[in-house]
Amino acid sequence: MAGTRNNKKKESSAAGKAGADSNTGDVWVVIEHEGDLAARVSWELMGEARRLAADLGTQPAAVVLGDGENSGQLAEQAISYGAAIVYIAAHAALSPFTAEPQSRALAGLVGKYSPGIILLGATTRGRDLASAVATDLETGLTADCTSLEIDPGTKLLRQTRPAFGGNIMATIISPGHLPQMATVRPGVFPIAKADAGATGKVVTYRPRLAAVQPVRRLHYLPELEDEASLQGADVIVSGGRGMHQARNFSLLEDLARELGGVVGASRGAVDAGWVSARRQVGQTGQTVRPVLYVAVGISGAIQHLAGMQQADIVLAINNDPTAPIFNIADFGIVGDLFEVVPALITEIKKRKDGAGAGIVFDRVVAEQTRKEAAK
Amino acid sequence: MSVHSVVCVKQVPDTTQVRIDPETGSLIRQGIPSVINPFDLHAVEAALHLRDEQGGRVTALSMGPPQAEETLRKVLGFGVDRAVLLSDRAFAGADTLATTFALAAAIRKISEEDPVDLVICGKQSIDGDTGQVGPGLARRLGMSQVTYICGLEDLDSEAGLIRAWRQLESGRELLEAKLPAALTVTEVCNRIRYASLPDLIAAAGKPVEVWSAGDIGAERSRLGLKGSPTRVNKIFAPPARKRGEIFSAADSSPAAAAATVMDRLQDRGLKMGRSA
Numbered sequence: 167m168a169g170t171r172n173n174k175k176k177e178s179s180a181a182g183k184a185g186a187d188s189n190t191g192d193v194w195v196v197i198e199h200e201g202d203l204a205a206r207v208s209w210e211l212m213g214e215a216r217r218l219a220a221d222l223g224t225q226p227a228a229v230v231l232g233d234g235e236n237s238g239q240l241a242e243q244a245i246s247y248g249a250a251i252v253y254i255a256a257h258a259a260l261s262p263f264t265a266e267p268q269s270r271a272l273a274g275l276v277g278k279y280s281p282g283i284i285l286l287g288a289t290t291r292g293r294d295l296a297s298a299v300a301t302d303l304e305t306g307l308t309a310d311c312t313s314l315e316i317d318p319g320t321k322l323l324r325q326t327r328p329a330f331g332g333n334i335m336a337t338i339i340s341p342g343h344l345p346q347m348a349t350v351r352p353g354v355f356p357i358a359k360a361d362a363g364a365t366g367k368v369v370t371y372r373p374r375l376a377a378v379q380p381v382r383r384l385h386y387l388p389e390l391e392d393e394a395s396l397q398g399a400d401v402i403v404s405g406g407r408g409m410h411q412a413r414n415f416s417l418l419e420d421l422a423r424e425l426g427g428v429v430g431a432s433r434g435a436v437d438a439g440w441v442s443a444r445r446q447v448g449q450t451g452q453t454v455r456p457v458l459y460v461a462v463g464i465s466g467a468i469q470h471l472a473g474m475q476q477a478d479i480v481l482a483i484n485n486d487p488t489a490p491i492f493n494i495a496d497f498g499i500v501g502d503l504f505e506v507v508p509a510l511i512t513e514i515k516k517r518k519d520g521a522g523a524g525i526v527f528d529r530v531v532a533e534q535t536r537k538e539a540a541k
Numbered sequence: 542m543s544v545h546s547v548v549c550v551k552q553v554p555d556t557t558q559v560r561i562d563p564e565t566g567s568l569i570r571q572g573i574p575s576v577i578n579p580f581d582l583h584a585v586e587a588a589l590h591l592r593d594e595q596g597g598r599v600t601a602l603s604m605g606p607p608q609a610e611e612t613l614r615k616v617l618g619f620g621v622d623r624a625v626l627l628s629d630r631a632f633a634g635a636d637t638l639a640t641t642f643a644l645a646a647a648i649r650k651i652s653e654e655d656p657v658d659l660v661i662c663g664k665q666s667i668d669g670d671t672g673q674v675g676p677g678l679a680r681r682l683g684m685s686q687v688t689y690i691c692g693l694e695d696l697d698s699e700a701g702l703i704r705a706w707r708q709l710e711s712g713r714e715l716l717e718a719k720l721p722a723a724l725t726v727t728e729v730c731n732r733i734r735y736a737s738l739p740d741l742i743a744a745a746g747k748p749v750e751v752w753s754a755g756d757i758g759a760e761r762s763r764l765g766l767k768g769s770p771t772r773v774n775k776i777f778a779p780p781a782r783k784r785g786e787i788f789s790a791a792d793s794s795p796a797a798a799a800a801t802v803m804d805r806l807q808d809r810g811l812k813m814g815r816s817a
């Protein structure tokens with residue numbers, strides 16, 4: 167258990183605590199994990215939870231649902247990312263993840279500690295769990311939020327999300343219902359800085375769950391991590407139907423290598439079978455927020471833009487000067503990608519040779535200049 | 542051996558054409574064509590496939606305005622056995638919680654006549670994009686919840702079990718669920734069939750039953766806008782990124798354009814050198 171390992175943390179037991187205690191109204195993040203590996207989005211949300219809790223004058227908290235095996239380790243991590251309290255629900259039925267026992271455990275914790283807000287990643291598991299719990303608790307749930315703020319007057323959570331494929335943004339509130347629940351797509355918020363010296367309280371909870379559950383996992387096939395992840399990449403070079411053939415993606419691999427980035431794709435390229443669906447950026451793919459997004463041979467359909475508009479800098483390369491991607495690009499080159507991309511690679515190599523090896527973005531400068539550019 | 546599946550289908554606006562009126566700030570709905578939610582077609586296919594393999598029935602269920610009948614007509618054309626449309630002003634303005642309340646009440650009513658083994662939905666709708674209805678139905682109906690299915694392995698109705706592959710961000714997992722179960726399927730789960738001529742002819746003779754709030758015995762306070770905890774506080778056009786500097790490779794040369802862009806990127810924080 168975490169408390170025994172780290173003497174900076176106070177351990178307390180859920181048993182005997184009053185139902186409505188001082189934690190009422192806290193901002194919770196459900197930590198998604200496979201074994202001891204937490205999903206990155208959980209830490210992204212921890213940063214948001216801190217900010218929201220500060221605005222409300224309540225505390226940010228993390229919830230770890232599992233068999234107890236890795237809970238202590240995950241709790242320590244959650245504290246380092248800003249959780250003031252970690253609720254650990256431990257039961258054999260909670261691992262591996264299935265919606266039914268997970269939702270019962272989370273609903274049980276909610277009943278006991280009355281959070282004001284619960285945030286989850288808008289992942290397959292996060293959406294599953296959030297929907298089940300919101301239904302059981304008959305409360306409001308907003309999916310795929312891209313911005314969260316506390317209304318200074320009403321103190322309600324204002325949840326903004328894209329709707330209609332990204333053509334429209336909507337701000338949703340759930341007046342008169344607690345907890346206010348939201349899922350947030352991975353990559354929308356920057357990851358909080360971990361502070362190894364942070365302290366927090368760990369509360370353990372033993373949910374009463376049936377040993378036999380309606381759904382059980384027979385196999386798990388982790389996806390081979392042969393390709394670097396889009397999440398957390400500073401530079402993404404994406405190709406679309408303009409690449410014409412699968413093998414032309416090697417050109418983008420080269421550019422990505424020079425820029426220290428990874429390769430993504432539009433749905434056009436994925437549907438053509440040139441790139442794995444896991445590389446797809448957009449409404450039905452991933453949301454990314456790199457410093458630099460290079461769109462090569464991508465027209466800029468609204469569904470694609472929905473996944474990459476939060477990049478600090480967008481560079482588009484397309485031979486059609488009317489391609490909509492140019493309307494949102496900071497920089498664009500109108501031209502044949504088969505000439506422009508090699509020219510970029512040559513140029514980068516030249517500049518690197520002049521100054522030594524390596525390339526990196528100064529995130530602070532990138533963000534500042536982005537704000538100036540938006541004015 | 543036979544299975545009765547209820548497939549939930551939704552009529553949605555073609556989202557690529559939805560816009561905000563810059564003058565009034567409201568949604569422009571007029572003249573926007575409606576389509577069947579593309580993921581729901583895969584749900585229909587999954588249900589038909591199981592029926593064709595194991596016998597049984599497929600009932601399609603939709604909630605929407607009277608014109609949503611078109612959507613049900615379309616799925617009848619694929620060979621669905623029965624179609625029910627929930628249509629009543631009381632359903633209007635429902636969020637996902639109020640939607641699952643109404644759909645669950647209708648499924649219970651359908652189940653009274655012919656017990657339901659499976660409820661199958663698309664993984665999400667393209668207008669709301671929430672993915673919350675399938676899991677909500679599972680909870681309300683007390684069914685096993687299996688979402689984001691990328692492949693159906695097998696259905697053993699004797700043993701009352703279904704096995705399916707579920708897509709996760711980190712990989713895939715094979716799940717075994719007790720029936721009855723509520724499933725949601727992704728676009729890679731199957732390939733949608735073409736409507737056959739005999740099915741189309743048979744569909745022409747089939748009615749689309751229309752049920753009101755009274756027909757499903759639902760409390761009005763739990764339906765539509767009244768039964769929805771969430772409220773849309775504001776809608777607006779997404780913050781537009783501005784069009785930046787666009788260079789033409791033809792005006793200068795690809796090399797010159799590349800050099801200019803690299804200069805700009807360096808101004809914007811791109812660093813090259815030993816510190817990197």
Ligand SMILES: Cc1cc2nc3c(=O)[nH]c(=O)nc-3n(C[C@H](O)[C@H](O)[C@H](O)COP(=O)(O)OP(=O)(O)OC[C@H]3O[C@@H](n4cnc5c(N)ncnc54)[C@H](O)[C@@H]3O)c2cc1C
Binds near residue numbers: 449465485486501667
């Ligand atoms: C419900 C729904 C969800 C969707 N979700 C997504 C999503 O998540 N992500 C996504 O990307 N799309 C999504 N789409 C699809 C989207 O609408 C577009 O069809 C898709 O993004 C187009 O891909 P593309 O830009 O690669 O292809 P195209 O639109 O065909 O564009 C190819 C571009 O390449 C350019 N080009 C061609 N040859 C060259 C050359 N030699 N040099 C330079 N440029 C060249 C062309 O000028 C053109 O602009 C979705 C659609 C729907 C209906």
